[in-house]
Amino acid sequence: MSQRPMKIAVDAMGGDDAPAIVIDGARQAAERHTDPQFLFFGDRDAIAPLLARSPALAGRGEIIHTDSVIAADAKPGWAVRRGRRSSMGRAIQAVKEGRADAIVSAGNTGALMAMAKFSLGTLPGITRPAIAAILPSRRDAIVCLDLGANIDCAAGNLVDFAVMGALFAQTVLGRTTPSVGLLDVSRTVMEDREEVHKAAATLRRIDRNFVFHGMVDGQDIMSGTVDVVVSDGFTGNVALKMAEGALRVYAGWLRETLSSSWRGKFGYAVARGALRTMRVRIDPRRYNGAMLLGLNGTVVKSHGGIDAFGFAMALDVAIEMHEGNVNRRIIDALDPIHRNVTSRREPEGVT
Amino acid sequence: MSQRPMKIAVDAMGGDDAPAIVIDGARQAAERHTDPQFLFFGDRDAIAPLLARSPALAGRGEIIHTDSVIAADAKPGWAVRRGRRSSMGRAIQAVKEGRADAIVSAGNTGALMAMAKFSLGTLPGITRPAIAAILPSRRDAIVCLDLGANIDCAAGNLVDFAVMGALFAQTVLGRTTPSVGLLDVSRTVMEDREEVHKAAATLRRIDRNFVFHGMVDGQDIMSGTVDVVVSDGFTGNVALKMAEGALRVYAGWLRETLSSSWRGKFGYAVARGALRTMRVRIDPRRYNGAMLLGLNGTVVKSHGGIDAFGFAMALDVAIEMHEGNVNRRIIDALDPIHRNVTSRREPEGVT
Numbered sequence: 001m002s003q004r005p006m007k008i009a010v011d012a013m014g015g016d017d018a019p020a021i022v023i024d025g026a027r028q029a030a031e032r033h034t035d036p037q038f039l040f041f042g043d044r045d046a047i048a049p050l051l052a053r054s055p056a057l058a059g060r061g062e063i064i065h066t067d068s069v070i071a072a073d074a075k076p077g078w079a080v081r082r083g084r085r086s087s088m089g090r091a092i093q094a095v096k097e098g099r100a101d102a103i104v105s106a107g108n109t110g111a112l113m114a115m116a117k118f119s120l121g122t123l124p125g126i127t128r129p130a131i132a133a134i135l136p137s138r139r140d141a142i143v144c145l146d147l148g149a150n151i152d153c154a155a156g157n158l159v160d161f162a163v164m165g166a167l168f169a170q171t172v173l174g175r176t177t178p179s180v181g182l183l184d185v186s187r188t189v190m191e192d193r194e195e196v197h198k199a200a201a202t203l204r205r206i207d208r209n210f211v212f213h214g215m216v217d218g219q220d221i222m223s224g225t226v227d228v229v230v231s232d233g234f235t236g237n238v239a240l241k242m243a244e245g246a247l248r249v250y251a252g253w254l255r256e257t258l259s260s261s262w263r264g265k266f267g268y269a270v271a272r273g274a275l276r277t278m279r280v281r282i283d284p285r286r287y288n289g290a291m292l293l294g295l296n297g298t299v300v301k302s303h304g305g306i307d308a309f310g311f312a313m314a315l316d317v318a319i320e321m322h323e324g325n326v327n328r329r330i331i332d333a334l335d336p337i338h339r340n341v342t343s344r345r346e347p348e349g350v351t
Numbered sequence: 352m353s354q355r356p357m358k359i360a361v362d363a364m365g366g367d368d369a370p371a372i373v374i375d376g377a378r379q380a381a382e383r384h385t386d387p388q389f390l391f392f393g394d395r396d397a398i399a400p401l402l403a404r405s406p407a408l409a410g411r412g413e414i415i416h417t418d419s420v421i422a423a424d425a426k427p428g429w430a431v432r433r434g435r436r437s438s439m440g441r442a443i444q445a446v447k448e449g450r451a452d453a454i455v456s457a458g459n460t461g462a463l464m465a466m467a468k469f470s471l472g473t474l475p476g477i478t479r480p481a482i483a484a485i486l487p488s489r490r491d492a493i494v495c496l497d498l499g500a501n502i503d504c505a506a507g508n509l510v511d512f513a514v515m516g517a518l519f520a521q522t523v524l525g526r527t528t529p530s531v532g533l534l535d536v537s538r539t540v541m542e543d544r545e546e547v548h549k550a551a552a553t554l555r556r557i558d559r560n561f562v563f564h565g566m567v568d569g570q571d572i573m574s575g576t577v578d579v580v581v582s583d584g585f586t587g588n589v590a591l592k593m594a595e596g597a598l599r600v601y602a603g604w605l606r607e608t609l610s611s612s613w614r615g616k617f618g619y620a621v622a623r624g625a626l627r628t629m630r631v632r633i634d635p636r637r638y639n640g641a642m643l644l645g646l647n648g649t650v651v652k653s654h655g656g657i658d659a660f661g662f663a664m665a666l667d668v669a670i671e672m673h674e675g676n677v678n679r680r681i682i683d684a685l686d687p688i689h690r691n692v693t694s695r696r697e698p699e700g701v702t
Binding site: 137138148151152183185186192193217218219220221222223231233234235237238239240241242243244245246247248249250251252253254257258260261263264266267268269270271272273274275277278281282 | 488
């Protein structure tokens with residue numbers, strides 16, 4: 001890549017506690033990575049004092065003032081038509097114009113995907129980008145995609161996701177030869193989902209630098225059976241939210257149970273240190289930073305309700321994806337596959 | 352209904368530890384319910400001694416000898432063509448011929464669904480039966496369907512599931528006016544799943560004896576936002592298995608954490624009683640007994656790896672469904688809805 005230091009376009013106004021957690025997150029990332037420069041898009045009056053208080057960002061952060069912010073409930077289509085001058089829109093534009101190498105935002109996911117797709121376009125041969133994120137599992141962290149960008153997927157889209165997800169796992173999780181599974185029902189009662197089985201047939205046939213494990217079911221996700229779980233965005237989103245919900249409910253029950261008797265309270269007091277290591281293990285901040293894979297640019301989405309520690313993790317993902325040259329490797333890996341005919345859903349219009 | 356006591360056809364050979372857990376489960380159910388009679392289909396030599404050791408079943412259990420069993424990995428189509436004389440096949444036949452009021456099996460789900468559908472048929476106007484089960488949630492137990500019988504569903508199928516699920520929740524969970532939600536992605540990025548939104552439009556319009564809550568996402572399931580969660584069988588199966596997996600992984604982490612230090616071990620020893628109440632709360636045996644809703648007969652599926660306590664819970668579900676006259680109420684509730692035109696997937700052939 002280029003010789004100049006990496007530049008990250010940061011939507012300083014996206015997320016619940018922006019811009020404070022954004023600037024502080026950048027400070028944390030800057031302390032870990034000596035190289036990157038940050039372009040902060042947003043309200044200069046709000047950002048400047050925060051930046052002044054962050055010595056680690058001295059000489060490494062530039063503010064580009066913007067007047068407007070994409071609302072959390074704005075429709076993707078509205079964002080594409082009207083949001084170009086927003087902090088998110090201008091940060092994406094900086095990537096398009098080559099002034100930045102990546103964009104990170106904790107703002108509206110739908111708007112980010114739609115504007116980035118409209119402005120940056122997709123990688124050659126890819127009709128549907130996907131949202132990929134890292135989740136904890138019993139064995140180790142895993143990658144899941146798509147988590148909500150595509151409600152229906154043809155076999156060819158799932159094949160693209162498998163290839164992109166494997167490269168993501170190599171780069172961000174350091175798996176040399178990641179294993180990839182296609183999400184399927186645990187025991188099909190009446191019929192198979194045809195596109196999933198077509199995708200499996202293709203994945204068995206092609207040359208690849210990952211292991212294709214075959215089908216996995218919902219239980220396999222958190223068991224860590226494979227490094228990368230591939231599904232359509234409807235199923236993936238429901239599974240992700242179900243897991244988040246299940247863990248929250250379980251933790252709540254545990255708290256209630258332990259606080260309902262003196263023995264429970266005393267046991268908790270004694271074991272508190274041990275229980276803290278468990279909380280760290282499933283801390284959602286550690287898994288922050290979803291990658292919008294398949295776009296012609298590095299686009300990372302941070303959770304909107306995250307703190308500075310979590311936002312810094314999202315910046316880490318952007319840095320690793322850029323340094324790992326992942327988009328180039330996706331193009332190279334998919335090119336021979338796309339030469340064979342596999343069905344793909346057409347790119348959909350922004351609605 | 353009829354004046355004679357209820358008769359339950361029991362597939363005595365289905366499940367990992369059949370027939371022992373089946374007969375002992377029937378004994379436990381017989382101790383709770385004074386009325387029902389049991390027809391045990393299976394190997395007489397294996398069943399008779401077990402029955403002789405169960406005084407509660409004296410005069411209430413009859414053995415119908417069968418020579419064959421549907422294997423756990425048998426294909427549904429094979430079961431329909433070749434399985435009629437199996438313990439499962441003959442138990443279903445007893446319902447068809449009016450010699451029993453319900454069938455309960457811990458055997459192969461796909462075979463049970465296919466044979467029951469072929470032999471009993473569906474309720475008027477229903478093209479797709481669904482698998483419904485009870486799950487724990489933060490607030491209270493809830494009903495989820497479909498959990499794997501239908502990979503794709505048209506809007507009309509989802510409407511049927513909502514109506515059937517609400518009647519199931521009324522009968523088995525005692526909710527007078529259950530709330531029903533349609534499972535959707537948490538924040539749609541690019542597009543909506545059309546059939547889900549069409550189903551919502553119908554559910555808002557029709558007369559119903561439940562509250563239609565609208566859309567719910569994956570997190571809402573275990574939060575207990577609604578009493579009944581409706582989805583296609585692909586998404587429902589993945590969500591169910593994901594939740595089971597997440598809870599198992601969380602419990603495993605908790606065990607590891609507490610056994611990794613003396614403080615953890617000591618804390619666990621002190622709090623053990625409290626933690627036991629939590630285990631009871633999420634004990635999967637308490638939620639055993641999935642109902643195959645929409646069939647022209649009461650068909651209940653027990654988990655295959657269950658013990659006698661769990662199998663008795665499945666028998667309870669069958670008894671409550673029969674006593675609650677649920678199939679008649681489903682017909683009455685759906686009749687006016689089916690008079691309006693709503694799209695439904697055609698019944699699918701057995702493959």
